Amino acid sequence: RKEVEQDPGPFNVPEGATVAFNCTYSNSASQSFFWYRQDCRKEPKLLMSVYSSGNEDGRFTAQLNRASQYISLLIRDSKLSDSATYLCVVPGGSYIPTFGRGTSLIVHP
Amino acid sequence: DAGITQSPRYKITETGRQVTLMCHQTWSHSYMFWYRQDLGHGLRLIYYSAAADITDKGEVPDGYVVSRSKTENFPLTLESATRSQTSVYFCASTEETNTQYFGPGTRLTVL
Numbered sequence: 652r653k654e655v656e657q658d659p660g661p662f663n664v665p666e667g668a669t670v671a672f673n674c675t676y677s678n679s680a681s682q683s684f685f686w687y688r689q690d691c692r693k694e695p696k697l698l699m700s701v702y703s704s705g706n707e708d709g710r711f712t713a714q715l716n717r718a719s720q721y722i723s724l725l726i727r728d729s730k731l732s733d734s735a736t737y738l739c740v741v742p743g744g745s746y747i748p749t750f751g752r753g754t755s756l757i758v759h760p
Numbered sequence: 761d762a763g764i765t766q767s768p769r770y771k772i773t774e775t776g777r778q779v780t781l782m783c784h785q786t787w788s789h790s791y792m793f794w795y796r797q798d799l800g801h802g803l804r805l806i807y808y809s810a811a812a813d814i815t816d817k818g819e820v821p822d823g824y825v826v827s828r829s830k831t832e833n834f835p836l837t838l839e840s841a842t843r844s845q846t847s848v849y850f851c852a853s854t855e856e857t858n859t860q861y862f863g864p865g866t867r868l869t870v871l
Contacts, residue, residue: 697859740858745816747805748860
């Protein structure tokens with residue numbers, strides 16, 4: 652099993668839709684998790700962190716399921732500007748993270 | 761507040777040439793990282809550094825050399841560039857948290 656796995660997509664949704672991505676991880680010792688957003692040909696930027704059961708920030712909700720070893724990202728009321736690639740990140744030792752390959756989201760009018 | 765910068769932003773070079781990519785951060789973060797990003801592979805760690813004069817290999821270090829004589833700088837050198845090193849290179853830093861801050865990237869083409 653790969654350390655961090657994501658469905659590459661693309662997820663193609665209309666504006667206003669709700670969309671969810673999952674990310675599975677193999678290191679059961681991981682305590683914190685992150686979602687980064689990456690726009691085309693630009694650097695990744697932190698979107699949300701997930702330290703316990705979940706985190707909510709406006710239209711974005713991140714949840715952690717330790718028993719099944721996955722984290723999820725839910726986006727409500729999708730905007731055109733949400734179109735991007737969403738990277739799941741699981742930290743390791745020495746602050747070295749493992750990045751998933753990303754899930755591509757396309758929001759269309 | 762410049763944060764973390766990379767130079768050059770774009771570089772075209774030829775096989776066999778030596779190329780150095782620069783990374784500079786203004787936060788005095790202890791940890792710095794170099795990644796390459798290719799289609800189908802995601803971000804892969806090349807080298808990282810926990811502090812000045814402390815560096816270590818990541819997942820794909822072959823063909824690359826790093827140094828860190830000052831906390832704020834972390835240059836990456838391709839000693840003899842190959843076509844397989846055509847990629848987008850990102851530098852990142854963190855201050856003993858798990859949140860990484862990325863530079864804008866360098867797009868390198870090796871002909």
